[in-house]
Amino acid sequence: MAQALKLNSTAEPYADLPQICVQLQEAKAKKGLTFDAIGKAIGHDEAWVAALFFGQAKATSEELAKLGDLLDIPAASLTAEIGENWFPRRGLGPVPPQDPLLYRLYEGVLVYGTPIKALIHEKFGDGIMSMIDCKVSVQKKPDPKGDRVLLTFDGKFLPYLRW
Amino acid sequence: MAQALKLNSTAEPYADLPQICVQLQEAKAKKGLTFDAIGKAIGHDEAWVAALFFGQAKATSEELAKLGDLLDIPAASLTAEIGENWFPRRGLGPVPPQDPLLYRLYEGVLVYGTPIKALIHEKFGDGIMSMIDCKVSVQKKPDPKGDRVLLTFDGKFLPYLRW
Amino acid sequence: MAQALKLNSTAEPYADLPQICVQLQEAKAKKGLTFDAIGKAIGHDEAWVAALFFGQAKATSEELAKLGDLLDIPAASLTAEIGENWFPRRGLGPVPPQDPLLYRLYEGVLVYGTPIKALIHEKFGDGIMSMIDCKVSVQKKPDPKGDRVLLTFDGKFLPYLRW
Amino acid sequence: MAQALKLNSTAEPYADLPQICVQLQEAKAKKGLTFDAIGKAIGHDEAWVAALFFGQAKATSEELAKLGDLLDIPAASLTAEIGENWFPRRGLGPVPPQDPLLYRLYEGVLVYGTPIKALIHEKFGDGIMSMIDCKVSVQKKPDPKGDRVLLTFDGKFLPYLRW
Amino acid sequence: MAQALKLNSTAEPYADLPQICVQLQEAKAKKGLTFDAIGKAIGHDEAWVAALFFGQAKATSEELAKLGDLLDIPAASLTAEIGENWFPRRGLGPVPPQDPLLYRLYEGVLVYGTPIKALIHEKFGDGIMSMIDCKVSVQKKPDPKGDRVLLTFDGKFLPYLRW
Amino acid sequence: MAQALKLNSTAEPYADLPQICVQLQEAKAKKGLTFDAIGKAIGHDEAWVAALFFGQAKATSEELAKLGDLLDIPAASLTAEIGENWFPRRGLGPVPPQDPLLYRLYEGVLVYGTPIKALIHEKFGDGIMSMIDCKVSVQKKPDPKGDRVLLTFDGKFLPYLRW
Amino acid sequence: MAQALKLNSTAEPYADLPQICVQLQEAKAKKGLTFDAIGKAIGHDEAWVAALFFGQAKATSEELAKLGDLLDIPAASLTAEIGENWFPRRGLGPVPPQDPLLYRLYEGVLVYGTPIKALIHEKFGDGIMSMIDCKVSVQKKPDPKGDRVLLTFDGKFLPYLRW
Amino acid sequence: MAQALKLNSTAEPYADLPQICVQLQEAKAKKGLTFDAIGKAIGHDEAWVAALFFGQAKATSEELAKLGDLLDIPAASLTAEIGENWFPRRGLGPVPPQDPLLYRLYEGVLVYGTPIKALIHEKFGDGIMSMIDCKVSVQKKPDPKGDRVLLTFDGKFLPYLRW
C-alpha cells in the first residue's frame, strides 16, 4: 500500500501534536510499511509504535535514530521535536468522540465500565487497573461469521494505599 | 464474604436502574456468591452477569427464574422489572467518570483510542469494532511484580456499507 | 408477551413525563398488546402511538376514551393528565444519549447530517425538512443476511421565507 | 447551475476535513453536476457521494480515478488526501447543531428517539439498528400541499451478544 | 375547555417553582378560563398573567386576592407562596430547550440575533433593548394560508452609560 | 455616517461565514448606507438584508447583481461566495451569548419562553411557531420616557402532524 | 411587611443548604424584619446577615443564640444545623445564572472583568483582590432619574508570592 | 513604566477584538501612561478607558481623535476599526475564567449573588440593577494591614414592567 499521503496538519488530531507526527504518518504511507514492520525495526510492539506516531508515547534517542533511518526522516528533526526534552501531553481530541470507531471504545466504558469495576473489585479488592503500567494490543481474529477485533488491555492492579 | 450489604438506591449508578438491581446486588452479597458462581448457575460468563446486575444486559425468563431460585428473589419481581417487556436503557452515570477505576478505562480511550483506530484500519480497512456483538472479559493474571488485570474486548469487525 | 411490567417512574425517561405514561406502558405489557394493535384500535400509526406513550404526542378526548377502554385505565385519569389542557413538553433525556440504540440515531445526524443537508438543498433549495409536519415509521425488512430496520422520516419541505 | 463556488476552507464543516473536500465541492459546482450525476459516473448512490464529498465515506482508488476524470482534479491529489492510506475521522461540527436544517434531524432524535427505541425492541428484541451497515436516502416526494422530503435509514438490526 | 388537569409537580418546569404555580394552572383548567379572561379580571395583559402562572412575574396582594377569588384558591396560600415577601427567581428549564416550540424561539436568537443587533445599533446607537422594561405579546393573525403567530417584544432602548 | 470600517475577519461572528460578508459590511459603511436603503434597492425588508449580510439568508443572482452594483463589489465575487451553489449554514456564535444585546434576546426565551408556549397552545392548539416561514422586524418607537425597540416575529403556526 | 412566607425547600437555592435556612427566611418574613434590623441585633452588617441566611457565612454560637431569640427559632436547631461543627459549602446554583438580577452581576464580570484586572494590576501590581477578606455592601442611592444600586466589594489586595 | 510591550494578538482576550486594541495597549505601555492619565486627556474615567481598550466600550470620533494624538496612532486606523460604524460585541473569554483575579470576581457572584439579590429586592422591590446604566470604579484604599481594592458598581435600579 505504498502511496502518497497528505494529512491536514491543522485538523484533529494533528493540530495539538508535534508537527513531526504528520511527517511520520506520511513517511510510513509512502514506504508502505505497517506499524508492525516499524515495530520490529525498532524493537517495540505495533500498538506502542502507533501510540508514538500520535504523540502518545516517548521514544529514546536510539529508537528515534532507527526510526529516522527506516523512514528517511532526519534524526535531528525527530530528536528536536520528540526527543529527550520532549514529553507527551497525552490525550487526543474532544470527548465524546464523534468518530464511530472511537465512539465504540467510549461506549464500552459507558456500558461495561461499572460491571468491569465490580469484577475488578471482586477479584482484586479496592484499587484500580493501571493505564500507565499497561500494554495495549489489537489483534485480528479470523471468524467465518466475520473477522473479530481482539482488543486487550493488560494493566497492573494498583491497590489503594492505606496510611 | 457472605455479609449484609445495603446500597443507597437513590445514588449513582442505581437511581436510574430498575430497583430490582439493588436487590440483586444485596442478595449476591448476602449469599456470598461471586459473579462467576452466578454465571455458572445460569449459563453465562461472569462479565455478562455483572452487566445484567447493573441493568446493562437482558436475560430470558428462564434465566431470571434460575436467578430467582439461586438468590431467593421472587421470580415475579424479576420478570416484572427486568423481564420480557423490559429493555435496558444502557449507559451508567456522568462522563467523564470521577471514580478513578472508571476513569482509567476512559483514559485508555483518550490516550490509546486514536492509535487503536489506526491499527484497526490498517488491519481491517474502513469500519468499526462492534460493541454490540462483543464479549468482555476481566481476568486476573498473577505476576510476581504485582498481579495484572487482563481486560479484553472481543468484538466483530463491521465494515462500512458502501451503497 | 402479556406479562407484568413495573417501571422505575423516577428514572429516565419517565421522571419528567406525566405519570400516566408509566401506567400506559405497564397496561400495554399486561395486556400483551403491540403498538400496532393499539394504533389500529384508536386509528393511528404505531409510531404515533409510541410517541403518545412517551408523552411526545397529543391525543383527542375521543382517542383517550378508546385508549382507556382498551387498556382498562379510567378515562378521567387520562384526560386529567394528558387531555385537552395538557400540551407535550417534548424532548426526552440528556444528549448525547448514552443508550446505544438511541446513540446510533444521533450518530446518523453526526455522520450523515451535512451530506443530507447538501442533498436537500440540491433538490429543494433553501429551507428545511419539517419535524412537525412529519410522519415517522419503523419497519422490519427481512433479509437473509440479517433483518433490517427501515426507519423513515416523511416531512414537508419548508422554504425559507424571503420578506 | 454551473457556477463558480468559493468556500471558506477554514470554516465549519471544512476546517477539520482533508482540504481536497473543498476542491471537490467547488469542482462539482463549476461543472454544474448533481450528486446523482456524480454517483452514476462512479457507481454509487447520491447520498454516499455526498458523504464522500464531506469526508464521511471512503472511496477506492478506482473510484477516485473516475472522480478525478469527471471533475478535472488530478488523481494524485485525490489519492494522496483521501486515498488508500486515509481513513475518515467521521463526525461534522459541534452539537447541538445551530443550522436549522441540521437541527431538525437532531430534533427527530430528541422527540422520536425513545418511541423508535420502543418500536425496534418490540419488533426485533434487544439490540440496535446499525449506522455502519446502513444505507441513507433522501428523496423528493411531490405533494400538492407542498413537496415532502423522504429521508430513509435502512440499517441492519444487530442483536446484543449474550456470552 | 373546563376539564380536570393534573400536573407532574416534580417535573420541569414546575419543580423549581413555588408549588402554588401548579395549583394555579390546575384551577385555571378546571374553571375553563383563558389567560385573557384572568387578565381582564385582575387588570393585566394575558401574557403577563401567563408569566405570573409560571413564577416569572410578581403580583401585588390585591391582585392575588382577586386571583384567589376567581380561582377558588385561598388568598393566604397565594400570599404565603408568591406574595410580598417572595421574589421570582426567573428562568425556566435547561438550555438549549428540547421542546420544539421553545426551541424555535431560541433558534430565532441563533439565526436572527446578530442581524437584530446590527439593526438596533444602526437605529439607536450603542446600547441594548431592555427585557425588564419590556412588554411581551402573543397574537393570532388569521391567514388563509395558515394562521400566524405574532410575537412582539416592546422593550425600552437603554444606551450604554459613558462615565 | 459614511466612514471606513475594517472588521476583524477572524473573529466572531465572521470567522465561520463566507468572507464576502466582511466586504459587504465594510462596503455598506463606506457608502454610508442603511440596511433600509439597501433593502429598498434590492426589494427586501431591512431585517432580511441584515440577515443576508451575516450569512443567514440566501439571495438570488439578480439580487446579488443589484447588491454588487450598489456597493461596488464585483458580482462574480458575490455569486461565487454566496450565490446559487451556496446555502447558508445558519447560527452565529457560542451560546449563551456574552454580548449584552444578544443576551437580552436570549433572556427573553429563558423568562418568557414557557409563558409564550402556554399562550400559543391556548390559542392555536398543539404545534409550533415557524422560524422558517417567519418575518422579523425591528422598529423604533419614539417614547418621551425613552425610545423603545419594537421587535416582532411573525411566523406561521404549524400544527403537529397526527398520522 | 410582616407576612407568612412558604418557600419551596426542594428548589434552588435551598435544596443544597442546611434546611434551617428555609426557616430563617420564613421567620424573618413573619416577623417583618429587614436584614438590617437583624444585623443590628446580632452585631453584623446586613449583607453579612443575608449571606448567613443563604448558608454562605458562619456565625458563632453567641450570634446564633441572639438570632434564635429574635426569630423564635430554638437555638438547638440553629446550632445543630449551622453551628460550630458546620462549615459552609459555599456557592449557590448553576452558572450562568438564569435569573436576570443574578445574571447582571455575572455580566459585570464578562464585560468589565478584564478592564478591572488591568486596573488592579496597574495600581497594585501582580496579585488578586481577595473575596475572603472582603466586605460586600448594597446601598440605595436616591436619584431623581431613578434610584441607583451602589454595590461595593472592599477586598484586600493579595500580591502573588514569589519564592 | 514606559517600556515596550508586545502582546500575543492571537491569544485571549485579544483574538476576538478589533486588532487596534493590541496597538492601544502597546502604545499606552510605550508612552508610560496610566489609564487615569488617558482618561483625563479624553474626558472619561479610567475604568471606562480600560473598557474601551479591551473593546468593551464605544468612543466618539472626537474621543478617538484625542486618543490618536495622545498615543501617536493614526486617527484613521482608530475610526476604521472602532469608530462610528463599529459596535462592541461585548464579553471576554471563556467562563468560568481560569485567571485567579478574574475568578475572584466570578466567585463574588457565586457566593454573594443570592444574598445581594435578596437585599436589592428588600430595598427596591422586584427588578434588577442595570449593567448598562452603570459606572464601574476601582480604587486603592491604603490600609496598614495591606492595601485594599475598592470595587464599585453604581447601577440604576430597573423595576420590572407590569403590563
Added chain:
Amino acid sequence: MAQALKLNSTAEPYADLPQICVQLQEAKAKKGLTFDAIGKAIGHDEAWVAALFFGQAKATSEELAKLGDLLDIPAASLTAEIGENWFPRRGLGPVPPQDPLLYRLYEGVLVYGTPIKALIHEKFGDGIMSMIDCKVSVQKKPDPKGDRVLLTFDGKFLPYLRW
C-alpha cells in the same frame, strides 16, 4: 467542640454516598472528636480517616468494629453499608467546585499543573505521580504573619510502560 450536628443528607456531598457517612459525621461531632483522635483509635492517619468519612476510602471489618465502638454506631450498620462488599465510587461533587476552599485546590492544578508536570518529567522522566499509591497530609504550620496550611501529596512515581 462536642455538639449536635444535623446534616442535610440529600445535599452535596452526601446524597451520593452511603447514608452511614452522615451518621459518622454526626457522631464525631456529638463526641467532640477530631479526625486525628479517631485515626489514633483505629490506626490510621487523620487524612485517611477524613477520606473514609466521606466515602473515599475503604476500611477493614476490624477497623469498622473499632469505629463503631468509638462512635456508638452499631457495627452491623457499618459493615452493611461500607463493609467488605462495598467499594467506594470515588469523586465528590460537580467540577469546577464552587466552594472557595475546594476551588483553591482546583486552581492549584490550573495554575501550577503544567509547571509541576515539567518538573516531574525533568526529575523522573516519562510517567505520572500516582494518586492511588499516595499519602495525603494536611498540617498546620504556625507563622507570625498568619498560620499556613501545609498540604502534601506523597505519591509513587509510575513510569510509562514501553512494550
Added chain:
Amino acid sequence: MAQALKLNSTAEPYADLPQICVQLQEAKAKKGLTFDAIGKAIGHDEAWVAALFFGQAKATSEELAKLGDLLDIPAASLTAEIGENWFPRRGLGPVPPQDPLLYRLYEGVLVYGTPIKALIHEKFGDGIMSMIDCKVSVQKKPDPKGDRVLLTFDGKFLPYLRW
C-alpha cells in the same frame, strides 16, 4: 541533556501564552539546564521558575536580565513580552485535563478535596488556603519500592472576613 527542542507554538499550552515562553523552553533545552540551575542563577525556587516559563508567574526586570544572559535571549525581547507592563493571564488548558499526569493532580481534588476541606476547617476554622500566598514544591523522594514524588503546597490560611 543539552539538545535541540522545537515546540509546536500553536498547540496547548503555548498558543495562549506570550510567544517568548516557547523560546525560553527551547533555550533551556539547548543549554541543557535544569529548572533548579536556572532558579539558582536568578534567585528563585525551581518550581517558581517553571511557573515563569509557562507564563504563570511574573519576574522583575532584573530577573529577566539575568535570565536573558543565562539563556542568550535578548533582554529586550523578554521585557517587551513578559516585562513590567505584562501581567500573567493565568490558567493553562481545558479542564478536565486529558494528560494523565495533569489528570492525577485533578483527581487529587476530586477524591481528597472534601476530606482536605474538613481537615482545614477542623484545624483552622472557616476560611481557605491561599493559592496566591503559596509556595509549591516538587521533590524526588528515593524509595526502594519505587521513587516517590513529594508535592507540597504551603499556603497561608485566610479566615473569612466577618463584617
